[in-house]
Amino acid sequence: MESKFYDIVGFENDVMEWSDYENEIPPLDESRWIRSDHPPEKGQVRTVKAAHPFHMMIGEPFWMLYTPVLSSLNGWDSHPEEIEQSSFVHCSIERVLERNDTKAWLRVKVLEVGMIKDYNQCFPVRDGSSGYLDDFEMFGEPYLFNYRNWLFISAGAEGDLGVWGLVKRLDTQYHMLVYGDWGLHKNNAFGGNILLPRHQIEGWIEEAKQNNRYETVG
Structure with a gap:
């Protein structure tokens, strides 16, 4: 653990x-x-x-x-x-x-x-430019849900396994504060303060909007 x-x-x-x-x-x-x-x-x-x-x-x-x-x-x-x-x-x-x-x-x-x-204040920032988003891309185009300054991102394979992340937007930066992965024999959640590449997240947002995989409320 x-x-x-x-x-x-x-x-x-x-x-x-x-x-x-x-x-x-x-x-x-x-x-x-x-x-x-x-x-x-x-x-x-x-x-x-x-x-x-x-x-x-x-x-x-x-x-x-x-x-x-x-x-x-x-x-x-x-x-x-x-x-x-x-x-x-x-x-x-x-x-x-x-x-x-x-x-x-x-x-x-x-x-x-x-x-x-509060995790963006509680934990030191980690560089998320390498590795942290690889699992999302492995499953193809993710689904994104936007609420105020929060993004919930999820991707999976036909209900058998998947990943998700909770991202807090601060000005022009994106901090993933929670990450989860699940499968038949695991259901894990990870907490931290991961600074994600802005261009990658905003690219996902644009693609999701074009392909009806983006929802926003609030």
């Missing part, structure tokens, strides 16, 4: 869902249960539902991407107003309440919360 390219390595929000339950929990196979709309705070102990490919041990700290409940279910491109409420949460498992081969109810301690919107 370390990377020389990013400051934070963790799991994407699909791997862990947050609840307001304490000791009484729904059955593991119950799909209809009340997701929490209370963001995690440092020092809390919370009940979460984790699923494959989550694989941490009791007491072992890990990072988890947190998004509020609407965007966790439907994505930032459906609820972009929740981007600036999203964070990476540093946690450790305190207790396993119930588990099977693919899912578990856990009690986790919140060790730290870092708001994504």
Whole structure:
């Protein structure tokens, strides 16, 4: 769970869902249960539902991407107003309440919360001119969603694997603050402050507009 390219390595929000339950929990196979709309705070102990490919041990700290409940279910491109409420949460498992081969109810301690919107100030700038966007181009032309000064970029291969990035535009510069890659056995999220090549991003924007792969709101 370390990377020389990013400051934070963790799991994407699909791997862990947050609840307001304490000791009484729904059955593991119950799909209809009340997701929490209370963001995690440092020092809390919370009940979460984790699923494959989550694989941490009791007491072992890990990072988890947190998004509020609407965007966790439907994505930032459906609820972009929740981007600036999203964070990476540093946690450790305190207790396993119930588990099977693919899912578990856990009690986790919140060790730290870092708001994504501040990562351009929290982390030193890394040069993104080489390597950081290669995976997007591997999948062909990406889809771009624009909300105010945010760009959500995604690309994939027929639902089997893909990549995405959350980019913050500051004046004429583009900083990728979150990157994700997913597949059958991985669902990862990375946090940092990657300065991307302006000409490449603006070229993608123009191509996406011409090919109906660009959407803007707000």
